[in-house]
Amino acid sequence: MIDFRSDTVTRPSKTMRTAMANAEVGDDVYGDDPTVNELESWAAKRHGFASAMFCSSGTQANLLALMAHCQRGDEYLCGQQAHNYMFEGGGAAILGSIQPQPIANEKDGALCFKKLAAAIKPDDAHFARTTLLSIENTINGKVLPLEYMSKARAFTQQHNLALHLDGARVYNAATALNVDITEICQHVDSMSICLSKGLGAPIGSILLGSEALIKSAKRWRKVVGGGMRQAGIIAAAAKIALEQNPKKLVLDHENAKYLANALNQLPNVSVNLEHVETNMVFATFAAAVDVVSLVEKLKHQDILLTPGNPMRLVTHLDIDKTDIDNFIRQLSHALKAS
Numbered sequence: 001m002i003d004f005r006s007d008t009v010t011r012p013s014k015t016m017r018t019a020m021a022n023a024e025v026g027d028d029v030y031g032d033d034p035t036v037n038e039l040e041s042w043a044a045k046r047h048g049f050a051s052a053m054f055c056s057s058g059t060q061a062n063l064l065a066l067m068a069h070c071q072r073g074d075e076y077l078c079g080q081q082a083h084n085y086m087f088e089g090g091g092a093a094i095l096g097s098i099q100p101q102p103i104a105n106e107k108d109g110a111l112c113f114k115k116l117a118a119a120i121k122p123d124d125a126h127f128a129r130t131t132l133l134s135i136e137n138t139i140n141g142k143v144l145p146l147e148y149m150s151k152a153r154a155f156t157q158q159h160n161l162a163l164h165l166d167g168a169r170v171y172n173a174a175t176a177l178n179v180d181i182t183e184i185c186q187h188v189d190s191m192s193i194c195l196s197k198g199l200g201a202p203i204g205s206i207l208l209g210s211e212a213l214i215k216s217a218k219r220w221r222k223v224v225g226g227g228m229r230q231a232g233i234i235a236a237a238a239k240i241a242l243e244q245n246p247k248k249l250v251l252d253h254e255n256a257k258y259l260a261n262a263l264n265q266l267p268n269v270s271v272n273l274e275h276v277e278t279n280m281v282f283a284t285f286a287a288a289v290d291v292v293s294l295v296e297k298l299k300h301q302d303i304l305l306t307p308g309n310p311m312r313l314v315t316h317l318d319i320d321k322t323d324i325d326n327f328i329r330q331l332s333h334a335l336k337a338s
């Protein structure tokens, strides 16, 4: 199977499975799981935060960050395309009584500070209290530059807001910028990282922040049913993902460029190479192409794609250049036949 749908589809490596089988465990709700504790303290130190919390998913990490930063009746500024606005089921509103205030993302994925400033509400009972700015890096495969991160910090300080980074793929951003991860996260009050995407862990995300923020987030994690018991089993794989796999992302990025170039050689498909900054490729098919039946056809050749035009294709640990060559051959056949 060659699966381009997402980088979430990676399977745990042998090393991970061995570490999982041998992990020392305890009851993490009591704070007794040594493998979880080790992951959390290592992750906090590595990223320059006082504290860290391991949790089940990126959605949960973002939700708990929003609930820890905001009170009932507060609002957070975010992008119209933000994962924690668009793709998390409205969790912050449903479970946190926190109102989102989305702002249209600019072409590069950034949020314009002028537009953000205009959306901040005055201190008046008519309005929700604006308390947080949440940004995302990478966003749809695009990287926010370091300069933008430091401007976001200055903006939030000026307006007395907290700053959260949805860093589901922040290691892809660091890889593309060729900087240490701390160059990005030094600017924010909290950050979530998905360990189960390009980094290859089977399950889990990490939330980073101050002692007080993580204490509050841990309380909410229990409330939403996210307290895990012998979670060291999955934390063991998560630690390997975080320690060993960031350096492999450069290959995913190379493969994405390789894929994009190959797609551009085919008739009726085009990719804007300027937008291939990390591990995502957006391919546009000519109107004559029936994308849904194309996806069905390729499924019979053991190639999995998300139907859509543009179509998002994601490279990851389980896709190499040979897989891409095979895919291009099959796609070329399928396009000719259609």
Ligand SMILES: *Cc1c(COP(=O)(O)O)cnc(C)c1O
Pocket (backbone or CB within 6 Å): 056, 057, 058, 059, 060, 062, 083, 084, 136, 138, 166, 168, 169, 194, 196, 205
């Ligand atoms: C995938 C993703 C999440 C959520 O992660 P899950 O582990 O799938 O819940 C959050 N933010 C961004 C930007 C993501 O890409």
